[in-house]
Amino acid sequence: MDNTLVGKKILIAEDELAMQNALMDKFKREGCVVFGAENGEVAMTLAAKEQPDLILLDILMPKMTGMEVLEKIREASAWGKKIPIIMLTNLPADEKIMAGVVKNEPSYYLIKSDWKLYEVVEKARECLAGPA
Amino acid sequence: MAQEKEGGSLLQLAAIVEESHDAIIGKTLDGIITSWNGGAKKMFGYAPEEVIGKSMANLLPPELKDELPRLLEKIRNGEVIADYDLVWLRKDGTRADVEFSLSPVHAEGGAIIGASLVGRDISTRKKEEESLRQIKLIVENSHDAIIGETLTGIVTSWNGGAVKLFGYSAEETVGKSVDFLLPTEMKGEVLTLLKRVEAGEVIADYDSVRLRKDGSKIDVALSISPIKAEDGRVIGASIVERDITVRKKGEGRIKELNEVRSKFISIISHQLRTPLTALNWSLEAVLDGDFGTLEDVTRKFLQTTHKSSIDITNRINDLLTAMDIEEGRLAFEKEEVAFDSITAAVVNDAEKKCALKNIACAYIPPEKDIPVFEGDGEKIRTAITKLVENAVIYTKENGTITITLAMQGTTIRFEVKDNGIGVPAPEQHRIFTRFFRASNASIMQPDAFGLGLFITKSFIEQHHGTIGFESKEGEGSTFWFEIPSKML
Numbered sequence: 001m002d003n004t005l006v007g008k009k010i011l012i013a014e015d016e017l018a019m020q021n022a023l024m025d026k027f028k029r030e031g032c033v034v035f036g037a038e039n040g041e042v043a044m045t046l047a048a049k050e051q052p053d054l055i056l057l058d059i060l061m062p063k064m065t066g067m068e069v070l071e072k073i074r075e076a077s078a079w080g081k082k083i084p085i086i087m088l089t090n091l092p093a094d095e096k097i098m099a100g101v102v103k104n105e106p107s108y109y110l111i112k113s114d115w116k117l118y119e120v121v122e123k124a125r126e127c128l129a130g131p132a
Numbered sequence: 133m134a135q136e137k138e139g140g141s142l143l144q145l146a147a148i149v150e151e152s153h154d155a156i157i158g159k160t161l162d163g164i165i166t167s168w169n170g171g172a173k174k175m176f177g178y179a180p181e182e183v184i185g186k187s188m189a190n191l192l193p194p195e196l197k198d199e200l201p202r203l204l205e206k207i208r209n210g211e212v213i214a215d216y217d218l219v220w221l222r223k224d225g226t227r228a229d230v231e232f233s234l235s236p237v238h239a240e241g242g243a244i245i246g247a248s249l250v251g252r253d254i255s256t257r258k259k260e261e262e263s264l265r266q267i268k269l270i271v272e273n274s275h276d277a278i279i280g281e282t283l284t285g286i287v288t289s290w291n292g293g294a295v296k297l298f299g300y301s302a303e304e305t306v307g308k309s310v311d312f313l314l315p316t317e318m319k320g321e322v323l324t325l326l327k328r329v330e331a332g333e334v335i336a337d338y339d340s341v342r343l344r345k346d347g348s349k350i351d352v353a354l355s356i357s358p359i360k361a362e363d364g365r366v367i368g369a370s371i372v373e374r375d376i377t378v379r380k381k382g383e384g385r386i387k388e389l390n391e392v393r394s395k396f397i398s399i400i401s402h403q404l405r406t407p408l409t410a411l412n413w414s415l416e417a418v419l420d421g422d423f424g425t426l427e428d429v430t431r432k433f434l435q436t437t438h439k440s441s442i443d444i445t446n447r448i449n450d451l452l453t454a455m456d457i458e459e460g461r462l463a464f465e466k467e468e469v470a471f472d473s474i475t476a477a478v479v480n481d482a483e484k485k486c487a488l489k490n491i492a493c494a495y496i497p498p499e500k501d502i503p504v505f506e507g508d509g510e511k512i513r514t515a516i517t518k519l520v521e522n523a524v525i526y527t528k529e530n531g532t533i534t535i536t537l538a539m540q541g542t543t544i545r546f547e548v549k550d551n552g553i554g555v556p557a558p559e560q561h562r563i564f565t566r567f568f569r570a571s572n573a574s575i576m577q578p579d580a581f582g583l584g585l586f587i588t589k590s591f592i593e594q595h596h597g598t599i600g601f602e603s604k605e606g607e608g609s610t611f612w613f614e615i616p617s618k619m620l
Binding site for chain 1: 405406407408409410411412413414416417420422445448449510
């Protein structure tokens with residue numbers, strides 16, 4: 001059994017509570033320590049305090065958008081520069097978003113409705129396993 | 133000698149008269165023709181012997197017969213009639229507009245013994261005058277403003293359309309600089325445009341803004357053409373200005389509607405898809421047994437629910453894709469595509485669905501390996517999925533489906549053949565049209581958008597491929613596509 005995820009700290013920033021629940025529950029079952037944030041500000045605070053190993057970050061959120069959170073985390077600290085972040089969205093990527101994702105590596109882009117829950121877990125595992 | 137000389141000059145005079153281009157006709161005071169020169173022959177078509185000795189009245193149309201005695205009466209009184217216009221009849225019955233002078237002929241004693249008529253056919257000139265008059269009327273009554281200007285922007289003519297559009301009369305504008313029509317921020321625009329026209333340009337449908345007499349602004353479209361002198365020099369410009377207030381309003385409305393539509397799309401994308409995905413993921417977690425083992429009945433019940441929820445997501449995605457295609461926003465994510473494993477995976481999924489309808493599903497894989505292909509893998513997967521799903525949906529129970537993937541030279545060919553309901557021949561040409569569904573389709577699948585083949589075709593064409601099918605109603609269909617393995 002692959003235990004890449006066991007014991008890893010994962011921050012899930014998602015304002016749709018049903019979705020946050022589904023994700024948190026799934027990652028808990030994988031053995032992760034999970035934190036949930038329902039808006040951008042809470043996400044920023046939790047990220048600074050917990051310094052998670054991976055962040056799942058919704059783009060359209062109240063108070064602060066995911067793209068702003070991404071920029072700020074990258075600027076904030078040495079830890080913030082290298083933590084993998086998966087951007088979650090339901091909007092087709094426009095050039096501005098893609099540019100932001102490329103600029104702020106290591107970050108990834110994921111259109112939620114195109115993915116199954118277990119595929120998101122796979123993606124997270126891939127990110128944490130590091131470059132193969 | 134003197135007589136001889138006189139005789140010579142008389143002869144010369146006779147020759148001049150004879151050869152004159154004008155008609156020169158002599159007649160008695162009763163209107164009887166006494167002489168008829170070459171010009172008269174040309175003008176009226178009669179030879180002298182046909183008319184000499186006959187009354188001039190025969191040459192007038194019936195409604196003008198009375199004119200002759202009236203004119204001759206004036207001659208009797210010694211009057212000269214100059215530049216008189218009258219319509220005469222030619223020999224062939226056509227009418228000639230003739231401008232003529234009529235003068236008395238005096239005998240040696242001074243008595244008036246006849247009249248000489250010198251006439252010129254002005255029919256052509258009259259026609260030209262008439263057409264000019266009509267053009268003037270057309271210009272004057274045009275709904276558009278038509279303005280003549282010098283190259284320095286001085287108004288030279290101002291039609292009725294301009295009066296209506298701008299509220300100024302011709303008297304108020306002709307001779308003045310056209311600046312009065314320009315809002316402050318546009319001063320200088322006309323001179324710039326006139327410079328371009330002087331350089332030989334014709335300006336068409338140039339959108340601008342003008343000021344009315346009452347100070348209100350109006351959206352206009354300008355067309356400016358040069359007015360040239362006979363030597364070809366540009367000496368001015370004609371400017372046609374059309375009121376486009378309504379069009380501008382329409383454009384504004386269209387822009388507004390487009391914004392509403394974009395907003396609507398974004399609402400569908402985010403606000404509908406997000407909770408739907410949450411629902412899908414939650415159901416997925418429950419079905420995975422994350423919350424305890426499910427009883428078979430419960431599992432089946434939830435699977436059906438999950439499938440419906442996935443269906444809605446797919447339909448929303450299809451609608452959004454169709455809009456992207458229409459608006460030319462379709463993205464293309466180039467990557468290395470493993471054609472065979474995508475096809476195998478789709479076939480694997482299809483086999484489960486076929487089993488439910490007891491359909492025999494055969495897959496004939498390529499004989500030699502498909503080379504690594506540069507394309508949008510997700511779109512290839514969707515295209516293959518949609519064609520295979522259609523085959524499964526439109527094939528009856530116990531039917532057969534054969535899926536073939538092959539290399540033909542450097543072309544990848546995918547094909548799915550079924551013995552399903554087929555497409556009625558008269559409808560075949562519309563099968564790739566968006567929202568089109570064949571008339572026999574709803575028996576098998578009542579609720580579908582009719583977007584699948586539209587999207588598939590667009591995806592294949594994005595890969596420089598071609599898509600096609602052969603079908604016979606009641607016997608089955610073969611849908612195929614071919615894609616060059618090396619994309620340009």
